[in-house]
Amino acid sequence: MPIPTTVLNGFLGAGKTTLMQNLLVQARAAENVTLGVVVNEMSTLDVDGSVLDTSEVISRNSPYFASIPGGSISSPDGLEKFAEAVKRVLSDGAVTHLLIETSGSTHPWPLLTAIKNMESLELHGFLSVVDTVVLSQDHDLGRSIHPNASAHLQAGRRGVENLLAEQIMLASRILLSKSDKVTPEVLQQVAQAVHPLNPLADVFAMQWGNVSLEQILALPKYDFDRVATLGAELTEWEAEHGNTPMAQPESYEIGTRLLRDPRPFHPQRLWDVYNKFLGIGIYRSKGFFWLPTRDSLVLLWNQTGGNVGLEIVNYWRISTLEDESLNLSDWEREAMEAKLQGQHSDFGDRRCQMTVIGDNAELDDFVDALNTCFCTDEEIEAWKQGAAFEDPWPKTVATLTG
Numbered sequence: 001m002p003i004p005t006t007v008l009n010g011f012l013g014a015g016k017t018t019l020m021q022n023l024l025v026q027a028r029a030a031e032n033v034t035l036g037v038v039v040n041e042m043s044t045l046d047v048d049g050s051v052l053d054t055s056e057v058i059s060r061n062s063p064y065f066a067s068i069p070g071g072s073i074s075s076p077d078g079l080e081k082f083a084e085a086v087k088r089v090l091s092d093g094a095v096t097h098l099l100i101e102t103s104g105s106t107h108p109w110p111l112l113t114a115i116k117n118m119e120s121l122e123l124h125g126f127l128s129v130v131d132t133v134v135l136s137q138d139h140d141l142g143r144s145i146h147p148n149a150s151a152h153l154q155a156g157r158r159g160v161e162n163l164l165a166e167q168i169m170l171a172s173r174i175l176l177s178k179s180d181k182v183t184p185e186v187l188q189q190v191a192q193a194v195h196p197l198n199p200l201a202d203v204f205a206m207q208w209g210n211v212s213l214e215q216i217l218a219l220p221k222y223d224f225d226r227v228a229t230l231g232a233e234l235t236e237w238e239a240e241h242g243n244t245p246m247a248q249p250e251s252y253e254i255g256t257r258l259l260r261d262p263r264p265f266h267p268q269r270l271w272d273v274y275n276k277f278l279g280i281g282i283y284r285s286k287g288f289f290w291l292p293t294r295d296s297l298v299l300l301w302n303q304t305g306g307n308v309g310l311e312i313v314n315y316w317r318i319s320t321l322e323d324e325s326l327n328l329s330d331w332e333r334e335a336m337e338a339k340l341q342g343q344h345s346d347f348g349d350r351r352c353q354m355t356v357i358g359d360n361a362e363l364d365d366f367v368d369a370l371n372t373c374f375c376t377d378e379e380i381e382a383w384k385q386g387a388a389f390e391d392p393w394p395k396t397v398a399t400l401t402g
Contacts (some may be wrong), residue, residue, distance in 0.1 A: 002122035003090060005115060007097040007333055009167055010283035011160075012042075012104030012357055013304025015116040015177035015209060019129060020101050022209035023216060030213060035066045036095035038085050040073035042103040042249060042256055042357060064089050073102050074247035082114065090120060097124075097217055104284060105249040105357070107163060108170050109234050116224055125219035128171035129206070130164075130194060131285030131315070133178045134305045136186050138280055139164070142193030156241050158251050160283075160359075168197045170227050172219070179205035181307075200226065205342025247258040254283070254322035257367045261374055262344045262351045264290045264383070269373040274308055277369040281362035287354030288313070292375060292383040293391040295319065301354060310393060344382065353367070 008016045020037070027035045068086035072078050087093060098121065102111065108126065135142040139161070146334050148161040164358050168174060174194060179187050204211075238246050245251065266287070270291075285303040296319035300311040320326060321336055330338070343349050352374070356367055375383065 001097050002118075002120055003095060004124040004217070005100065005121045006125040006127065006219065007108065007115075008099065008121070008127050008129060009106065009108050010102075010127075010175075011103065011131065011164055011167065012133070012175075013286075013302075014104065014129040014131040015175075015206070016101050016104070016129050019127075019175070019177075019206070019211060020099060022211065023099065024381075026213035026310060027234040032096065033062065033217070034088040034094050034096050036098040037101070038066045038068065038073075038082065038089060038098065039101045040068045040082075040103045040106065042071065042105050042355075043045075047143045063092065064095055067191075072106045072247050072249060073100075074106050074108065075245065076247075078247070079110065079114050079286075080149075080193060083118070086118070086120060094364050096247040098348055103158070103235070105163070105252065105254050107246045107251075108167060109231055110245075110247045112170065112222075112224070113231070123222035123224075125216060126170060126172045126222055127175055127216075128167050128173070128201075129177050129305060130168065130178045130190075131178060132187060132190050133181050135190050135193070136182055137372035138305060141186065141189045145193070146197060148215045154236070156168060158246060160252050160254070163252050165197055166230075166251075169230055170200050170202075172203050172222055174198065174203045175206040175211065176203065177206045177209075225311065253360050254357060255363050256365050257286070257356045259352060259356070259367065259370060262347045263374040263380065264292045264295065264350070265349075265352060265373045266375050266379060267291045267293055267389055267393055270370075271375055271392045273366075273369045274303075277366050278303070278306060279362050280305070281359030281367065282356065282366050283359070284357040285354060287352070289298070289354060290316065290350045291389075291391065291393075292379070292391050295350065295383070296323070316348060316350045318343070321348075334389040346384070 010016050010020055020039070024035060024037070027033050066089050068078065068081045068085055073082050086098070102108065112123070112126065115121050139145050145161045145165050149165045152159040152162055176187065176190060176194070187205055195203055233249065234246065249255070251345065282303070283305070285301060287301055289299050289301055290297065291299065296315055297312050298314040298316055300313045302309040302311060317336060317340055320328070321333065321340070340348050356370070357362060358366070
């Protein structure tokens with residue numbers, strides 16, 4: 001029997017990982033449900049896989065979890081890795097439903113075609129997660145997507161609007177995420193702009209991934225006949241114009257950069273860069289970092305468009321050793337020291353690792369500005385001496401419960 005499968009697709013930062021987390025939390029309380037998970041991320045850093053791992057809803061060591069970082073799951077190489085991942089996740093026959101989270105730069109058509117041809121899978125839902133805030137701020141409430149996409153095609157090229165439009169057009173259900181961050185009037189206007197792109201798909205508002213797992217499991221089989229004409233047009237256009245396959249981010253002038261540095265960000269300079277250098281072409285940046293003012297915390301930087309969220313995802317191991325109030329026993333201290341073997345002499349396991357994804361024309365300027373935010377040797381010495389730093393980032397912590 002083929003395994004019912006649901007794809008979570010959508011542009012960069014739309015909220016797919018938050019939705020996945022919510023569904024996995026619900027699955028833990030559901031009887032006779034074992035979810036398999038395949039996560040794809042454009043960057044080799046695999047932040048989304050790490051976030052799911054640290055959230056404790058599923059472990060990357062689970063036989064039912066597979067991560068495919070470093071490219072589009074719809075590319076020829078990505079599809080090969082996808083087939084291998086599916087085989088591994090389904091190998092013991094325990095999975096009752098498979099969830100696939102694509103990278104935000106993924107064009108879904110090659111993936112949909114591959115799933116259709118896999119005897120082990122049966123598609124029961126293609127969900128397009130659409131960022132209401134980004135559409136309202138950057139795409140005239142969504143109204144500019146179709147005309148801009150058409151203009152790109154007439155000029156013999158593809159743009160980000162084509163990717164956004166086709167992710168929506170191929171969906172069986174459209175989820176307008178972050179609906180709590182806009183007014184009801186804006187939400188309605190975005191829905192009215194999106195609906196004509198796919199009149200047969202249901203459109204739902206969503207906040208913090210609040211979608212019922214029961215509804216997802218009950219979705220009917222995906223209607224491939226409904227999208228056959230669009231798929232044929234995409235295939236034909238690519239054959240005539242595509243020097244780069246539509247599955248590749250390069251087709252949309254989307255690039256990625258990685259920051260890896262053990263040093264902390266200076267909180268004030270990071271704030272200044274966020275407010276002065278974050279242009280419309282920086283679609284997504286995400287990763288783990290630390291600040292000298294909050295040096296015990298593993299912080300998650302989560303930027304989409306003009307919005308940045310900071311989340312506490314864990315504590316650095318080195319901070320456990322440094323916290324005398326924990327009263328670690330000798331063997332606990334030895335065990336932690338063993339885990340920190342070979343780490344930085346000053347910082348331990350603290351580090352900054354961030355992926356930045358955006359328009360190639362704007363990427364380097366923003367990344368260069370971020371690199372100026374790392375603390376200098378003098379500032380690091382001041383941190384070691386307990387000096388204070390200006391820190392304008394919010395200090396109020398909100399806890400989300402399922």
